[in-house]
Amino acid sequence: MRPGSSVPSAAELAGLFEADGVLLYAVEGQDLSVAEMWPEHPSASCLKLQVGFGVTGRVARTGEPLLIGSDSPRNALHRQLLGLEDQQTVARMCLPLRGLDEEAGVVGVLAVHRSPQRPFGQDDLAHARSFATVLGLRVHAEQLWRAVNRHRTERDRLVKQAISAQEAERRRIAFDLHDGVTTALASMSFHLSAADLTVSEFAAHDDADDPARAQALERARAELVSARELADMAYSQTRAAISGLHSLVLDDLGLVAAMESLVQMATRDDGPSIELVVDPSVATDDIPDHAAAALYRIVQEAVSNAVKHAEADRIVLSLRRVGGSIVLGCTDDGKGFDPVERRQARSADAGGAQHFGLSSLVERCAIIEASLRVESQPGRGTTVLVEVPL
Structure with missing residues (x-):
């Protein structure tokens, strides 16, 4: 035997x-x-x-x-x-x-x-x-x-198809917004500026002896200025939404370049500093496209959570290879939280009234069979680790 x-x-x-x-x-x-x-x-x-x-x-x-x-x-x-x-x-x-x-x-x-x-x-x-x-x-x-x-093979195939379809839909929506809404908003801002200029010139040559007319023109000009500011804000928000929906950098240059671009966009003068550390041993060519897309979404969510909720001064993103796995990390020095209390609160929240930003991370990790570990203590920051087997 x-x-x-x-x-x-x-x-x-x-x-x-x-x-x-x-x-x-x-x-x-x-x-x-x-x-x-x-x-x-x-x-x-x-x-x-x-x-x-x-x-x-x-x-x-x-x-x-x-x-x-x-x-x-x-x-x-x-x-x-x-x-x-x-x-x-x-x-x-x-x-x-x-x-x-x-x-x-x-x-x-x-x-x-x-x-x-x-x-x-x-x-x-x-x-x-x-x-x-x-x-x-x-x-x-x-x-x-x-x-x-x-x-498992069938599941992997379906997961790849689902993520690819999701990314394709995001890409379509992003292009539709870019070609339609942003173009319209840019044109609106241009016409509002032209109207503001026309009203200003008309007011300058108007009869100064008619105070009511002058006040009406000034109010009209103020409304045009406000409308232009709203159009500019809508344009900026739409551009940000387009960037969030789809990353051309991810398509063209890969995960690391997309993370670098994300860090640049997320860094603001009034926000925390964001640092990206990539282990030289990481070969992103080994990461399947659907897994790279899922990891990029996880990075987006983790950075967004840290910026919005952590009240941190510093955020560090890392990407490294450990054995046969890719490990993504997001660490901040913010206020932290008690994971046990957070889980209990989510369990008691049957109606979904509360959202702590972790649910989507759990779901995305589950889709690509990645392990998720969240380490946090009140007053000592938070670390999110995602390990993806290759």
Whole structure:
């Protein structure tokens, strides 16, 4: 048997039964495929037997073992795996293998063969039954593992599609705002400036003996100035919204350049200083596009939380590689908070009336299977660490 294992291999089973060969089949839907065989054959993975048909398929369907003194399978590849020439027959013992529970049913079939001159008997069947449980558990465990991998692969594909679709929608909205709203606001500001200039010139040449008219012109000019200021503010806010919706730098130059651009935009004279530290060992080319997009959104949220809520003087962003993972950090020297109290408050907030800026971080990390750690104490700042396995 394999070192440290109680599950015999196909070769070991062949030795135990003095057999010419052993095939271990796994049930996959309505088919049986070869999970292991001895002697090995390069075409083993190509063999598919239908459940319910033939000797092996019948055992898989009924769950009853079969002993056959002389059998001649019709499937050409099956005969090739059994090493049979034309018209040659073989003695076979086929035993159903069951899974972890009744619901799993028959998960595989153990098929042992040798010369018809030495047919299998009840003693052989009883001996084979002593291995059936562990072989069934092994086949079932391998099936579950393959199913998990399939689901994980499908999940990863769907996550990539979802993030890509989200970023594409953000890009579309950003371009629509840029080409439509910002252009209109810029044009509005220009026309308001022109109107202000016209009113000012008209007021300068107006009859000074009509105070009411002069006051009306002055009020009109004040309204134009206020409207222009509002248009300029709307233009600036729209530009900021466009930058928040989509980063062209992320598309063109990658995550590090996008983080640098974000730091520049987030740094204000009246706000905290923001520093970015990137480990030279970080190769952002290794980060998939969907993960880079998610990390950029996480950086946006973390910096926004620190700027709006932490009352910090200094914020440090970091990006480094630790083993096979990328670790993103955001540390501030602000007022901090009690994580336990914060979690309890969120749990009690069933209606979502309170928002502490951490929910979206948790959700984004969960999507890309990143681990999130938040360390904070009142009066001692906050550290957010996000680790993304590559």
